Amino acid sequence: MTNTEEYSRAEQTRARLFSAALTAFSDHGFHGTTTRDIASAAGMSPAALYVHHKSKEELLYLISKGGHEQVLDTVRTTIASAEGSGARLAAVVRALVVHHARAHTGSRVVNYELTSLSDEHLAEVLDVRRRIDAEIRHLVEQGVAEGAFDTPDPHMASVALLSLSIDISRWYRDGGSWSPEGIADFYADLALRMVGYRRG
Amino acid sequence: MTNTEEYSRAEQTRARLFSAALTAFSDHGFHGTTTRDIASAAGMSPAALYVHHKSKEELLYLISKGGHEQVLDTVRTTIASAEGSGARLAAVVRALVVHHARAHTGSRVVNYELTSLSDEHLAEVLDVRRRIDAEIRHLVEQGVAEGAFDTPDPHMASVALLSLSIDISRWYRDGGSWSPEGIADFYADLALRMVGYRRG
DNA sequence: CCCCTGGCTAAGCAACTGCTTAGTATGGAC
DNA sequence: GTCCATACTAAGCAGTTGCTTAGCCAGGGG
Numbered sequence: 425m426t427n428t429e430e431y432s433r434a435e436q437t438r439a440r441l442f443s444a445a446l447t448a449f450s451d452h453g454f455h456g457t458t459t460r461d462i463a464s465a466a467g468m469s470p471a472a473l474y475v476h477h478k479s480k481e482e483l484l485y486l487i488s489k490g491g492h493e494q495v496l497d498t499v500r501t502t503i504a505s506a507e508g509s510g511a512r513l514a515a516v517v518r519a520l521v522v523h524h525a526r527a528h529t530g531s532r533v534v535n536y537e538l539t540s541l542s543d544e545h546l547a548e549v550l551d552v553r554r555r556i557d558a559e560i561r562h563l564v565e566q567g568v569a570e571g572a573f574d575t576p577d578p579h580m581a582s583v584a585l586l587s588l589s590i591d592i593s594r595w596y597r598d599g600g601s602w603s604p605e606g607i608a609d610f611y612a613d614l615a616l617r618m619v620g621y622r623r624g
Numbered sequence: 625m626t627n628t629e630e631y632s633r634a635e636q637t638r639a640r641l642f643s644a645a646l647t648a649f650s651d652h653g654f655h656g657t658t659t660r661d662i663a664s665a666a667g668m669s670p671a672a673l674y675v676h677h678k679s680k681e682e683l684l685y686l687i688s689k690g691g692h693e694q695v696l697d698t699v700r701t702t703i704a705s706a707e708g709s710g711a712r713l714a715a716v717v718r719a720l721v722v723h724h725a726r727a728h729t730g731s732r733v734v735n736y737e738l739t740s741l742s743d744e745h746l747a748e749v750l751d752v753r754r755r756i757d758a759e760i761r762h763l764v765e766q767g768v769a770e771g772a773f774d775t776p777d778p779h780m781a782s783v784a785l786l787s788l789s790i791d792i793s794r795w796y797r798d799g800g801s802w803s804p805e806g807i808a809d810f811y812a813d814l815a816l817r818m819v820g821y822r823r824g
Numbered sequence: 825c826c827c828c829t830g831g832c833t834a835a836g837c838a839a840c841t842g843c844t845t846a847g848t849a850t851g852g853a854c
Numbered sequence: 855g856t857c858c859a860t861a862c863t864a865a866g867c868a869g870t871t872g873c874t875t876a877g878c879c880a881g882g883g884g
Contacts, residue, residue: 433831452739455655459872469833474873476831535794536736539652580802580810583795588784591791594735595783602780610780617817633861659842669863674843676861 438476440466445483450529454484454540484537485545491527491534492552498523499559509567510621513585516563517615518608520589524596525604531593560586564619574620581619588614638676640666645683650729654684654740684737685745691727691734692752698723699759709767710821713785714812716763720789721811724796725804731793760786764819774820781819788814 431439444465448457459480463470477483502519506512524531538546561582567573575581588611596607631639644665648657659680663670677683698719706715724731738746761782767773775781788811796807 437831453653453655455653456740458870460870470872471834471874472832480872540656576813577810580807581814584788584811584814587791587795588788590794591787594790595787607780610777611784613776614781614784614818617820618814620817637861658840660840670842671844671864672862680842 434476437466437468437472441468441473441476442483442486445480446487446530446533449484449487449533449537454480454533454537481540481542481545484533484540485542485549487530487533488538488541488545488549489552491530492549492556495520495523495534496552496556496559499556503559503563509563509570509572510616510623512563513567513573513615513619513621514612516560517585517589518612520586521592521608521611522604524589524592525607528593528596528598531590535590535593557582557586567619567621572621574622575618578619584618585615634676637666637668637672641668641673641676642683642686645680646687646730646733649684649687649733649737654680654733654737681740681742681745684733684740685742685749687730687733688738688741688745688749689752691730692749692756695720695723695734696752696756696759699756703759703763709763709770709772710816710823712763713767713773713815713819713821716760717785717789717815718808718812720786721792721808722804724789724792725807728793728796728798731790735790735793757782757786767819767821772821774822775818778819784818785815 441462445457445462448461448465451457452461457480459473460470462480462483463473466472473480473483477486498519499516502516503512506515538549541549561579564573564575564578564582564585568575568578592607596602596604641662645657645662648661648665651657652661657680659673660670662680662683663673666672673680673683677686699716702716702719703712706712738749741749761779764773764775764778764782764785768775768778792807796802796804
């Protein structure tokens, strides 16, 4: 091993290919992106991609899986760090909004390119997705059980909450008049209204 | 003219190509769909596509433009047919939800394949989109002016309302346990909560 | 000094892409 | 019956696709 640095040369190259693929997939879609696009954006020849990754699809898989796991992690950490259903929901929505706005490029790939994954990879990603859904659903159901929330359908409400956050990656643009944090504050309030939160 | 029927043979063929393209674009994306896919799904040779359409992109344009115009039309008609800001908002959201659920295949293309349009076509479609946004924004602003709605940011609230409706086309699946109408009723209530509606 | 390994490239293959060309079948007008 | 516009197809062209092959090159260990 020649790895005296924190990250080996191979790891740095892999990271460059990863982020080149992420940007390209976000801008032109998976099928609209060529391996030559990715390689040249990473400053390498097309063949170099295959030194570090099995296929173009594997890059999409790494992006999708990693992106979903990051969201799941954020949700779990946020829920654990707040007390009370109202504060928890507000904090989670805030975190989800900030994430989907700041990382809107990656989030677009994560949420809109799933159909280009292989069956096995898709199943894996959908599994993480189900865990994210479950976290939000439990949070809303707990709030209702406690009497802090009032909604006729906790499941549908949780779908709507996640939906609202995810869709930010579709319309958010850098340099607009709304900051991720500004949207997050507004959406956190919106979320409490949606679940019929009443101060306890 | 040989057109004794209501629709000429050419019009029927164009419609078949249109709906074949719509399904294919929705399933595999614009770049993931080949002209051969579209033609064979419509029961024709690849060359037949070019008898009726200038290019593959033109089909996407027709789908996107038509889809957006249909939404604008629905929104305007619905607003005109209801009285009072609360009833209007509920009716519009209901209509938007039903549309994006029933026509989720087409709506996916309409909302997620815009980047594959030519610059001119994209500009045209974004123009219709801006008019849809404006309708919703005016509706919310009017409700606030009347004192029927209470929200700290009518513009952001209207973006959230549209966002929630559009994202249905991403997650809705036929044959699930939720009907378009069931979701619509829930979302109409959600919308009123989001804008802080108070009975007047 | 030589060699070997990890990281990379030039060249290219077979399949596929959007779209065109040149031509065929059909059915109504006259 | 002849004509002709309309609706279509078989074949193919030039460029592009994902990915492979064969080999080059730097640099550390022996």
